[in-house]
Amino acid sequence: MKLNPRDATRYFAHPDPAKTGLLLYGADAMRVALKRQEVIAALIGPAGEEEMRLARLPAADLRKDPAALQDAVKAISFFPGPRVAFVEDATDTLADVVAAALADWQAGDAQIIVTAGALTAKSKLRTLFEAHPNTYAAGLYDNPPTREEIAAELARAGLNDLENAATNALTALAQDIEPGDFRQTLEKLSLYKLGDAGPVSAADIAACAPATSEADLDDILNIVAEGRDEQIGPVMRKLLAQGVQPVSLCIAAARHFRTLYTAASDPGGPAQGIGKLRPPVFGPRRDRILRQAQGWRVQRLETALGLITDTDLQLRSAGQHAPAMALVERTLIKLAMMAKR
Numbered sequence: 001m002k003l004n005p006r007d008a009t010r011y012f013a014h015p016d017p018a019k020t021g022l023l024l025y026g027a028d029a030m031r032v033a034l035k036r037q038e039v040i041a042a043l044i045g046p047a048g049e050e051e052m053r054l055a056r057l058p059a060a061d062l063r064k065d066p067a068a069l070q071d072a073v074k075a076i077s078f079f080p081g082p083r084v085a086f087v088e089d090a091t092d093t094l095a096d097v098v099a100a101a102l103a104d105w106q107a108g109d110a111q112i113i114v115t116a117g118a119l120t121a122k123s124k125l126r127t128l129f130e131a132h133p134n135t136y137a138a139g140l141y142d143n144p145p146t147r148e149e150i151a152a153e154l155a156r157a158g159l160n161d162l163e164n165a166a167t168n169a170l171t172a173l174a175q176d177i178e179p180g181d182f183r184q185t186l187e188k189l190s191l192y193k194l195g196d197a198g199p200v201s202a203a204d205i206a207a208c209a210p211a212t213s214e215a216d217l218d219d220i221l222n223i224v225a226e227g228r229d230e231q232i233g234p235v236m237r238k239l240l241a242q243g244v245q246p247v248s249l250c251i252a253a254a255r256h257f258r259t260l261y262t263a264a265s266d267p268g269g270p271a272q273g274i275g276k277l278r279p280p281v282f283g284p285r286r287d288r289i290l291r292q293a294q295g296w297r298v299q300r301l302e303t304a305l306g307l308i309t310d311t312d313l314q315l316r317s318a319g320q321h322a323p324a325m326a327l328v329e330r331t332l333i334k335l336a337m338m339a340k341r
Contacts, residue, residue, distance in 0.1 A: 001129075002130045002136075002137050008173055010151060011150055012042070017111065020112060020135050024114070026140030032140050039082050044083065051077060053081055055084070058088050059091065066097045070104060072110060073104070074110075083110035085101075085110040086114075087111045087112065098128060150171060157186040159193070159200055161199040163199050165201065173185065185210065189208040221256040225257070229337055246328045249325075251312070253332065259277060260289065261300055264293040268291055274290050311327060
């Protein structure tokens with residue numbers, strides 16, 4: 001069975017010990033590892049590994065000894081309690097091995113937890129876990145955590161009393177840093193507030209947040225395509241500090257808006273057009289691009305692409321004297337204003 005992002009967040013915190021298995025996959029190895037740790041800890045408890053109720057099976061070892069997974073699933077621990085057989089960094093080459101273990105699984109056996117990198121919709125592992133009546137598959141995408149996920153992380157860190165400004169500051173911080181860095185920031189904040197009965201303030205967040213945070217090109221492109229012009233300035237300053245070149249930013253903007261144009265101009269509408277994109281897009285990123293394409297009319301996207309092309313030509317012109325990044329920023333602001341119309 002496939003878990004959507006909202007249900008997955010709840011399930012990770014309270015996994016069902018009666019299930020046969022769970023597949024976690026995604027391009028962000030840190031995000032997958034954090035969720036895997038959360039699920040396994042919820043299943044076997046803090047002492048589970050010490051009590052030998054967790055069997056770790058790296059994919060490389062399992063390829064050499066395929067029977068090791070079924071042995072781990074059937075093994076009986078000296079200590080009572082639920083058990084987990086964890087297969088790490090699996091690929092579709094192990095689909096048959098995992099399928100055999102799932103087929104032979106019985107109540108009381110160890111639950112099979114499998115992690116993998118990015119998997120396509122036709123992946124054998126995904127198909128196996130999504131079609132099985134007693135297993136789950138959850139994709140973890142490179143998107144900032146939702147408010148629900150942030151709330152779960154806060155509860156885990158023992159931070160339950162936050163001012164509104166602190167909540168907003170944490171939400172903004174989660175957009176800028178990696179999941180592992182965000183969890184470390186919350187752990188640091190928990191220690192920072194140890195013995196302090198007052199609510200967490202925005203100043204507390206600032207004291208514990210990483211000294212610097214990087215912006216990604218996708219950040220500025222989504223901001224522009226969604227008409228959030230007031231956010232362009234701060235992100236542009238981060239990109240400039242990171243050494244992003246104006247020409248690179250212009251090329252990325254042209255690529256993004258060509259993608260929107262391809263989806264929006266399809267005779268069957270953006271919903272059909274997005275399925276024809278090459279390379280294909282998946283998960284929440286697909287949903288976001290679809291929403292953006294639906295918000296822009298085809299004629300307006302043609303105008304936007306023309307504006308980006310003109311800016312690119314100015315940047316490459318020998319007679320260009322205006323600051324290049326300022327020229328690009330002005331173009332992006334114009335595009336964001338067009339998105340509001």
